[in-house]
Amino acid sequence: MPKCLNFIITDQFGQRYFATCLIITEEITTGLQNSFIPVYLPEEKLYIEKGICLIGKYPFFSNYKKFLKELYRIQVSFQIDRPLEVCVITKLLIYF
Numbered sequence: 647m648p649k650c651l652n653f654i655i656t657d658q659f660g661q662r663y664f665a666t667c668l669i670i671t672e673e674i675t676t677g678l679q680n681s682f683i684p685v686y687l688p689e690e691k692l693y694i695e696k697g698i699c700l701i702g703k704y705p706f707f708s709n710y711k712k713f714l715k716e717l718y719r720i721q722v723s724f725q726i727d728r729p730l731e732v733c734v735i736t737k738l739l740i741y742f
Contacts, residue, residue: 648718651697652707666710667699668718672729698731 648670655663674692698717700710 648715650711650714652711654705655701663701663703664705664707664710665699665701666707666714667697668711668714669695669697670718671695696729696731 648668651667651669653665653667655665657663671693674694698714700714702710
């Protein structure tokens, strides 16, 4: 189950930015396992935590959380084989 974390970033001019980060746990695919798992543990599954953040000028934390959870739900329910961050970047490039 994903976790959410809210935080505020302040830049050097005192401008505040409000952020929500969705933290998910994923199993590392076999291609990447060789980089992380020692040779003597080939059958072990390895999981990593990833975070995707949404940053805005307004403190809409609950809306940011809903948006990020919906992205995650879409990826899981449609069993998209690409990582969540690739899906987000692909959608953003289409709109801009």
